[in-house]
Amino acid sequence: MAEKFSGKKFSGKTVYSGITMGKVLILRKDPQIRRVKIADPEAEKERVYGAVDRAKQQLAALYEKAVKEVGESSAAIFEVHQMMLEDDDYLDAICHMIQTEMINAEYAVSVTGDNFAGMFAGMEDEYMQARAADVRDISVRLVRNLSGQEEVDFSAMEPSVIVADDLSPSETVQMDKKRILAFVTVHGSTNSHTAILARMMNIPALIGVPMDLSEIRTGMTAIVDGAAGEVIFEPTEFQCSEAERKIKGEQEKLRLLQELKGKRNETRDGRTIQIYANIGSVSDVGYVLENDAGGIGLFRSEFLYLGRDDFPSEEEQFQAYKQVVQTMGQKKVIIRTLDIGADKQADYFDLGKEENPALGYRAIRICLKQPEIFRTQIRALLRAAAYGNLSVMYPMVISVEEVKQIYAFVEEVEQELKQAQIPYRIPEQGIMIETPAAVMISDELAELVDFFSIGTNDLTQYTLAIDRQNQKLEDFYDPHHKAILRMIRMVVENAHKCGKWAGICGELGADLELTREFLDLGVDELSVAPPMVLKVREKVRGI
């Protein structure tokens, strides 16, 4: 097997570049289940009870770990899974099937799981439909326990290249982040949780890799080359030495970059630019400081809302924002209000299916339509602003009226806080420029707001009318399209006319081929993934 596989190369879509070599760790989802006749149904039932007990212990441990790492409300799902395992109907159905059909526990669990999942999937309510996945999840766990394919013990894991069909947040949370060398998945999107994690952790990641997982084994050696968009399993000696050479080169580059810490973002002719970092959670602040970013240019607050089954409370949000601004001291922290919808979904929002989600009910539109959601967040932000250099930024704005509506709402919240004598501060308020509409009226918007931050991912998608997830369109997609650069020029000029500043927080901000152009256009700030901060600084200092 290994011989035949030697040096097998697959190409995928790069989420984050970098190169690494290490042992493969496969995370498999569905073990193969066969229907087997048995002679002793009592013994088979005992096996089920044993598997249930172990599953409860595993879930209790997962819950404890998740509480520490992602907070109690995100961890609650593991508690719900434990309760599902205690459900009499579920266990009775399994035992009944073993008894009457004289079949093995694995098969009975799997069929019962499908039946219960089918019940939820058939319900009208979308939230309940999503619970079908929970039922499947506990059934898979039981089958794994029954068939001896216990879960990988991540605490004992050696540094590994994680290979999987796809990865869910509940899987990544279990891993010790220090022991992940790379992610390689068959499915997944560039905006997935895994993708964001990879960018934050500065490790190579490939998605959409057309590999057959049944041919790959845990313990194989793999080279993941993010820059080339390639993974090689069981590399040849030549491939290994090539990779080692590249890895050395990267390490040397990283070492040199470290020397740029504490240095200014200044060109040889004395022009400066702010380089901030993008983050998605409180725990990412460590990466910001480690990479010497001048501030946080984009805190994606929606990650407080994702991967859980209820809205985060005002207190929970307040604590998260406060912790970030306090940790950052005097440095600026720009928090973007909830940007959910389109490719970022949480079941409990109950947003419904849309023909065209990118042009749909999302971001500020949800907040303006459902003020009860917006109020909680604005209260938390205003309160946290009292503790540091916090700014607020609103996504997907297309009109002056929307800004006025937002300001009126903030004023309303301010009055509430004032009356309740809760400490607060009105922060600097800006908007994302991510629609052609906002670009065209940026002269009028600049009079109202304190700053602009250009979200180039959406702006490019809307301007070029190209869905970036659609691989057929790759030949048409030009991230450096003149239209985008002209728009950036227009936005920056309009901001400066009103004495306001303008930055870029989309992926384009980290595009080193454009750094010089951005400086020439007068862009005031670039907000990039933490590991890119020093790379952009290096580029600026060379201009």
Add this chain to the structure above:
Amino acid sequence: MKEFTYVITDQEGIHARPAGELVKLAKEFTSSVCVLKEGKKADAKKVFGLMGLGVKKGMEITVQAEGEDEEAAAAALEKFLKENL
């Protein structure tokens, strides 16, 4: 038998987490506890059955407790519903 009705005010209805908590509470009593919605009936000690009712905001449910500690069970469940759902 003790019985009372309650109208759900929670935005999401009886979803996974509160359903689990309700089951935990119902199991503390020896009485049998049922939840009825639009003619459908579920054992309040079974989380799948309870979630399967698909109870949403604005719906009226009837809770029935029957057994030795039915008084206490009904009172505890009513308090839980008012505080959480």
